[in-house]
Amino acid sequence: MFWQGSSVVRALTLAGRPVHEVLERQVPKLARRLVRGFAEQIPLYRRLPREELDGDITAITEHNLRLIARVFRDRRPPVRADLAPLRESAARRAQEGVPLEALLAAYHLGARMVGERLFADAEPGDLDDVLEANRIILLYMESATAAVCTAYLEERESLLSQEQHAMHATVAALLGGDRAALAGVRPAPRYLVLAVAAGRHPDEDGPGGAIAGRRKLRRIRTALQRHAAEPVLPALDTSGGLVLVPLQGDEPVAGELARAAGEAAGAPVWLAVECAPPHEVPAAARLAEEVLDVVRIFDRPPGAYRLADVLLEYQLTRSSEATAALAGLLDPLLDNPDLLRTLKAYLETGLDRRRTAELLHVHPNTVDYRLRRAVSLTGLDPVDPAHLQRIGAALAARRLTGPR
Structure with missing residues (x-):
């Protein structure tokens, strides 16, 4: 007791x-x-x-x-x-x-x-x-x-907060070209610069949408990390952003990165990819973001893109009086949207009138009639190789200058 x-x-x-x-x-x-x-x-x-x-x-x-x-x-x-x-x-x-x-x-x-x-x-x-x-x-x-x-x-x-602060500081220094801020950091020899755009996951439109968005973001980061030997440096929000992937050896296949990120996100993912040493990261990031803008403006499907994949579209997005002039080549068709839609589908199907008809759910004879009307109004015949190039450029310019 x-x-x-x-x-x-x-x-x-x-x-x-x-x-x-x-x-x-x-x-x-x-x-x-x-x-x-x-x-x-x-x-x-x-x-x-x-x-x-x-x-x-x-x-x-x-x-x-x-x-x-x-x-x-x-x-x-x-x-x-x-x-x-x-x-x-x-x-x-x-x-x-x-x-x-x-x-x-x-x-x-x-x-x-x-x-x-x-x-x-x-x-x-x-x-x-x-x-x-x-x-x-x-x-x-x-x-x-x-x-x-x-x-x-x-x-x-506390440790993660310190790590994240150091990571964010490194990303900011690399993207800003701040060599003084990188004095205490050992950068990778090269970086794969990814401009990322992510579509919305279905859960983001329901209750708890913000949480679903953050979960999607975490899954994208994790998927990209699996393809990197060192920690990736993200600057992302739920719609996208930039990711720097340190490279020590071979560059990962960009298409595989895009597929892995899309599967992990449960939503479409677009990547624009550039590779650069540390001092060229700011320019590479700007170019990757511009390429990604072009990809989205021209409704390219989800995947990975480099400048070489969108050369014409990229050039059309540069400030030029020629862009408006190119778009204006198709102005005579504006009063008849079916003509413009048919011409666009005709080019997208590789000048195949039957596939165009199937795509538009009309008879092939209707396609022929609309194409003849478009030629008579614009003076541009898609059967003529020289005219075909101008029509393609005009359609691209119209997409650029029209409502986004």
């Missing part, structure tokens, strides 16, 4: 001995046994340095055992000050990159091993005390795991 406040509390006993005294007497020996169990049954602990197992891990295990003994004695859960060493230890494990699941596995394995060791010699008359001791161990584990998880996650959040 002992006093707790103004009441008398009976000590828990096993085989006639107080449980807390049984545990206190074997703390050093039991702690070493538990640590051996961690190394044998938890793969991550098996890879830890011996000095860490014999040092920090054994020390915090001994503290836990003494704290459990005190909880047995006082019949109350530990207070915040008692758990301070557990929080400090969890923060150190977070700094070392030990996964939280491995840390919690050690606590639960330790609790199980303590119970097995303590209750091995229990007698039939100890049943009530064994049940009470198990209840107390569970209460202790609630307090301990809450403290460990909170400290671990707070430390990881």
Whole structure:
């Protein structure tokens, strides 16, 4: 019996001995046994340095055992000050990159091993005390795991915040061409500069759309990271942005990047791709963004694009009086949208009148009639190679100068 406040509390006993005294007497020996169990049954602990197992891990295990003994004695859960060493230890494990699941596995394995060791010699008359001791161990584990998880996650959040700040600073310095800001950074020899546009995932239009957008963004980053040997440097929001992929060896296949990103996003993804050494990243990023704009303006399908893929369209987007003049070549067709639509479909199908008719859901004779009318109004005949080039350029210019 002992006093707790103004009441008398009976000590828990096993085989006639107080449980807390049984545990206190074997703390050093039991702690070493538990640590051996961690190394044998938890793969991550098996890879830890011996000095860490014999040092920090054994020390915090001994503290836990003494704290459990005190909880047995006082019949109350530990207070915040008692758990301070557990929080400090969890923060150190977070700094070392030990996964939280491995840390919690050690606590639960330790609790199980303590119970097995303590209750091995229990007698039939100890049943009530064994049940009470198990209840107390569970209460202790609630307090301990809450403290460990909170400290671990707070430390990881702090570390990630620092990493993200450094990453954002590196991206800003590379994109801004700020060599002074890169003084303490070792850039990659080359970067694959990706301008990214992402369509909306269906879940973004429902409740929790903002969360769905962030999840889509995370999946895109993860998909791109799988194709890179070093951490990618993103500057993205839910609609797209820029990603810098450090290159040490061969350049990943851009088409595979686009497919992987689209599959991960569950939405269409367009990539414009340029490759550049660090000092040329700002120019490469500007070019990639311009190419991506061209791709979207001209309704190219999702995928990966380089400047060579959109040379004509890119040139048409440069400021020039010729662009408006080219678009004006088809102005005579504006009063009859069917003519313009038929001419466009005719070019898209490779001058195949039957496929054009199928595409427009009309008879081939109707296609022939509309094409003759378009030729008579514009003076441009798609059968003439010289006229065909002008018609294609005019259609591209009209797409550029028309409503987007």
